[in-house]
Amino acid sequence: MYADMKDKAGPKTAPLADFRSDTVTQPTAGMRAAMAEAAVGDDVYEEDPTVRLLEETLAGLAGKKAALFFPTGTQSNLAALLVHCGRGDEYIAGGDYHVFHDEAGGAAALGGISPFPLATDETGGLTPAQVAAAIKPDDPHCPVSRLLCLENTVSGRVQSLERIDSLAHVARDKGLSVHLDGARVFNAAVALGQPLSRLCAPADSVSICLSKGLGTPVGTVLCGDRDFIRRAMRARKILGGGMRQVGVLAACGLYALERNIARLAEDHARARRLAAGLAAIPGVDVEPAAVETNMVFADPGAGHHGPLQGYLADHGILIGAQVPKIRLVTHMDVDDEAVDMLVGKIQDYFANIARASPAPLSHRS
Numbered sequence: 001m002y003a004d005m006k007d008k009a010g011p012k013t014a015p016l017a018d019f020r021s022d023t024v025t026q027p028t029a030g031m032r033a034a035m036a037e038a039a040v041g042d043d044v045y046e047e048d049p050t051v052r053l054l055e056e057t058l059a060g061l062a063g064k065k066a067a068l069f070f071p072t073g074t075q076s077n078l079a080a081l082l083v084h085c086g087r088g089d090e091y092i093a094g095g096d097y098h099v100f101h102d103e104a105g106g107a108a109a110l111g112g113i114s115p116f117p118l119a120t121d122e123t124g125g126l127t128p129a130q131v132a133a134a135i136k137p138d139d140p141h142c143p144v145s146r147l148l149c150l151e152n153t154v155s156g157r158v159q160s161l162e163r164i165d166s167l168a169h170v171a172r173d174k175g176l177s178v179h180l181d182g183a184r185v186f187n188a189a190v191a192l193g194q195p196l197s198r199l200c201a202p203a204d205s206v207s208i209c210l211s212k213g214l215g216t217p218v219g220t221v222l223c224g225d226r227d228f229i230r231r232a233m234r235a236r237k238i239l240g241g242g243m244r245q246v247g248v249l250a251a252c253g254l255y256a257l258e259r260n261i262a263r264l265a266e267d268h269a270r271a272r273r274l275a276a277g278l279a280a281i282p283g284v285d286v287e288p289a290a291v292e293t294n295m296v297f298a299d300p301g302a303g304h305h306g307p308l309q310g311y312l313a314d315h316g317i318l319i320g321a322q323v324p325k326i327r328l329v330t331h332m333d334v335d336d337e338a339v340d341m342l343v344g345k346i347q348d349y350f351a352n353i354a355r356a357s358p359a360p361l362s363h364r365s
């Protein structure tokens with residue numbers, strides 16, 4: 001019965017190429033074999049050797065003393081906030097950072113922690129002056145500013161070492177801790193040609209996803225000092241994230257750390273190839289110079305988002321639904337051919353429109 005369903009659903013529904021996110025990758029045969037062979041134990045009893053090895057490996061790469069395996073980046077970020085902050089405390093973050101914008105207000109809903117979002121600049125960064133001004137004085141009217149949350153990369157933009165260092169310095173100076181949402185920090189490390197530990201050094205805690213560019217189906221690792229990670233273990237338990245024979249998933253992470261870090265440079269090169277191709281299409285507004293890792297943002301012009309998305313879907317290509325700039329993400333499951341196919345189909349879409357009514361596009365070329 002299941003086999004029948006699988007045969008029917010498989011190739012007919014699978015897209016030819018999916019540019020919506022780097023989270024859509026399929027585990028490779030090698031990764032599945034690593035899962036099958038993984039030694040496992042009960043991780044709530046701290047007895048899973050493969051989880052232990054993954055945590056030690058990633059703590060070492062990040063330059064931290066300890067680490068903890070989580071099912072998701074959202075849970076890892078929330079556990080970190082619950083450890084850094086108590087009820088009535090405040091965290092400061094970019095208003096478009098995932099921890100504030102895309103995690104369902106978890107810190108406020110579950111931790112009684114107030115967010116203080118700041119506007120980011122065009123590179124996704126905050127300024128030291130902004131952060132300094134956001135930190136509250138010791139005044140009973142104010143929440144206690146306890147934590148600065150940074151992100152790297154931010155929508156594919158690399159946050160420079162100098163920027164992160166200076167922001168962390170301002171926070172530390174005022175007694176705040178620093179958490180880095182490093183869901184894609186390996187992309188930043190590869191783009192900068194720096195070791196991961198250098199990018200993580202300014203932060204007290206770092207959340208690193210394995211299920212984005214590194215290509216695993218599941219998994220995020222939170223890194224920090226031993227006391228922090230011990231307390232994060234209790235927070236993870238509160239959040240329902242204590243898992244049992246989860247070495248089968250940690251095995252994917254170890255497999256990815258061995259094989260999939262350096263290859264992120266290929267995704268970055270493909271994103272540049274995509275941006276260059278799109279820049280040549282009249283009607284598409286894209287900034288190739290802003291492509292620093294694996295994300296391209298392209299504006300097809302008012303009224304074209306839905307129709308373009310539909311046209312591409314009809315040709316087996318999936319893209320995001322963001323407005324005004326559609327996000328296109330390169331990853332392990334798209335190759336040069338897929339990139340060229342996407343550019344070609346977007347070209348066809350605009351050529352068809354131009355043939356039907358030449359005027360509306362001419363001002364955008």
Ligand SMILES: Cc1ncc(COP(=O)(O)O)c(C=O)c1O
Nearest residue numbers: 071072073074075098151181183
């Ligand atoms: C920057 C960033 N942080 C955290 C997350 C959360 O990861 P997860 O989807 O595993 O909860 C994401 C997910 O896309 C992300 O982009």
